[in-house]
Amino acid sequence: MTSLLKSREALLGAGILALIAVIALRFPGFVAPANLKNVFNDTSPLIILALGQMVVILTRCIDLSVAANLALCGMVAAMADGAGVPMPLILALVVVLGALLGAVNGILVWKMEIPPIVVTLGTMTIFRGIIFLISDGKWINAHQMSPAFKAFPRAEILGLPVLSWIALLIIALFALLIRRTPLGRSFFAVGGNPHAAVYTGISTGRTQFMAFVLSGTLAGLTGYLWVARYAVAYVDIAGGFELDVVAACVIGGISIGGGLGSVGGAVLGAIFLGVIKNALPVVGISPFWQLAISGSAILLAVALNARQGRAKGRLILKHAYAPETAQ
Template identity: 45%
Template sequence: MLDISVSSFAKKAMQRREATLVLLLVVLLVPISIRSPNFLSVKNISTILNDMAILAIVAIGEFYVILSNGIDLSVGSIIAFTGMACGMVNESYPQVPPAMLLLIGLGIGFLMGLLNGVLVAYGKIPPIITTLGTVNIYRGFTFLLSKGTWVTAHEMTSSYIAFPRSSFLGISYLLWIAFIVIAVFYYFSRFTRTGREVYAIGGNPTAAKFVGVSENRIRVVVFLISGTLCGLSGALWTARYASAVNEMATGFEMQAVAACVLGGVNFAGGSGGIIGVVLGTLFLGVITNALPVIYLSVFWQTFVEGLIILVALALNTLSDQRKNTRLLAQRRG
């Protein structure tokens, strides 16, 4: 009896994308750690987590847009504009504390996300078309703001550059911010009405409307979340990498989408979870840091990310087909 229940629990656990990702991470880490014993050192793990912290924050924002059956391709450009704006403020007004710069980034990202959301919700422009437009508009704003120049490390204050690297209880502020974002939005998606409505709109918008869910409001909300988190990430990006360049975060939307899809988020909307997205981000981080260990150039990173998206989408499609087949069989039975 006990063996049957344990077997049933294990089978159900492995059907979840989170469990599969954990297993894949373990399988991936074994040969890597054999080739490079220092790969699993505390220092290297800390480096991987800090490298992936900003991606995790951005991927959570992308998660909500995909969950609502949309996509935000403008995340890299929002990061670039907010990062440049925060860098220039820091250069011109060095007395502004780092915490205020984060708030400035949040505010700018909020406004950019609001514009995306309004265009999608009330302009009735499909999300992919809207953000294909704003990705260039926001990147253009970045060049206009900076006039093509950069803000380099020696033009920024030491307190701003040191902020992401400062630690509390042995954990960097950057990781603490990522943990807070993960916790807040995990609660939001699981235990709030609006969070559940995002799932409803993505899964079955017609049925959601019949029970009183405002699709326009949810469209605006998810793009506000994405834009605001990208604004925060832009401020952190400039401080972490000690520079603000016009081309920063180019193509970053592909990494955010890869983390979501790898984490089991349905590209058609309606299903997925924050924990899966975080594990997908961690998986990407391990792969990126493992490339030099297995003697592959970092230039393979884009290829690997594209391959991961294709494989993950194929797995998601197969999983959906199996679920639909089981549902049809149960109805007929």
Template identity: 55%
Template sequence: MLQTSTARRDLALGIIVILLLGSVAAGFPQFATPGNLAEVLDDSAILIMLALGQMLVILTRGIDLSIAANVALSGMVVALFNRNYPDAGVVPVLLIAMVSGTLLGAVNGLLVWRLKLPPIVVTLGTMSVYRGLIYLMSGGTWVNDNQMSPAFLGFVRYELLGLTVLSWLAIVATAGAAVLMRYTVLGRDLYAAGGNPAAAAYTGIDPGRMQCISYTICGAIAGLCGYLWVARFAVAYTDIALGFELQVIAACLIGGVAIAGGIGTVTGVVLGSLFIGIIRNALPLIGVSPFWQMGINGLVIVVAAVLSARRREDKRAILETQPA
């Protein structure tokens, strides 16, 4: 019954995204051209990947406010590496980005798991620490496109079947997350750890360990996105992705991920990310200031949190009506 409710919500969100796209296209027909839609997907790709990572954390009753700072720090690490070793190629850059992000995510996970610290406090602290480390590493200077190798910049822009590598990475990440959550023991354990930690512990699942794993995976994705962000925008500096964690959280909440854990789907998160991506690309067309976009994101988070609370009450009511 709960799965049916989740499927219906995903379907409703999908219809809303289509209607939103249709309404924008009605006023600006060029918005719905294949080329522009490919650009919207390209623009939403990093958000999709980060939201999938954040989903894992929220499912286990955590939150990662440091995800954008992880993106920025990992991006600066690979930018400095490429500046000093421009002939190293893309593969070492990808590996360094993912290792950097994984370590930063693991720090969050271990602090939450081993020291039993509140996730919001831990990640709020590491967010500031990671931003500070960027300044120490770079000395406050920028790494610009003229200091980056053509291979470093060109990888994300390479096109295959009409889509960039950046878009394909988002598609692969979506498929991988769907397989992980639907067909693996780890996926089921993550749901169980967030849905009912006491019952999960009784069956041998350590909720704290699941939180640590989710933070680590989220960190690895953020590390990869750090390189993708720097390569796409061709610049690395201290304030990269500043405030982007709000859009990531909003995408999860719009997609139906319950802030109390245990509920959420890959489909919903992707649709939530596309919803934000369409709005973000449509607002400039109708002359809305970028400053209003921040306010809209905040409003979306509040509304989605209220709906998430209602879903939690619905879930509780469903469980109470089921026979023991």
């Protein structure tokens, strides 16, 4: 299964390179290093959110509230900046708030045993409603934001914006989390075989709760980064972005059935969508085709996952069947 997963990532990577090559035939400037850097920077929010969504999906759940979480935390960050709150406190505020919003999802799934899709559809609407209440439906624009607030994600270090460096750091941290920590192994165990996980002392509910908290934390951080980079905050910010996040995971080989996936797959899935999003206007194709292309990619990825993912990865205890007795 490990070799199969690696081949899936290699196939997706080759597909991304082929897509870039085809685009370069029509618009050679697309492959310029400066443009590719911009493509990665534009895709960084999707990469960050896809990693959070990945751990949720690994546990057989889904988080459809990530974009609303992002929007609420982004609005709170912009309002805090307008109130004169220092930048370090704003960063701490959005991370804690995002984690708390994720914890609300996790508690409802764990303690109330409500299906995750129902919980996150509900909280998605609630979070958007809270944004409207605290902002009175008004926008916060660039001239209402401090220079320091807007400058942080755009500042460059060694030729890359801070936003890109944050995405790279989170990729590295999640690779370490998944491969080297008991919590990372628990995500696979719960998704691969929740009944077997219980026998090894792993709490399915608690593990799912932690997955939602991680997803919410990343959504909160991304909320500030998004608002500061685009210098605007409003109720419908990142509307529909949760579908791109789920699409990135599915395209990257994260099994909707849980227990199978990788950090590399989630990142490559996000980059695939990022290349498409940036390439369509360049080659003269309407951006509205992005929805059709993304939807087609999801269907193909789900079909491929269904064929290849029947044998779950990282089962910690296989089902045992008593042999039949001949009578």
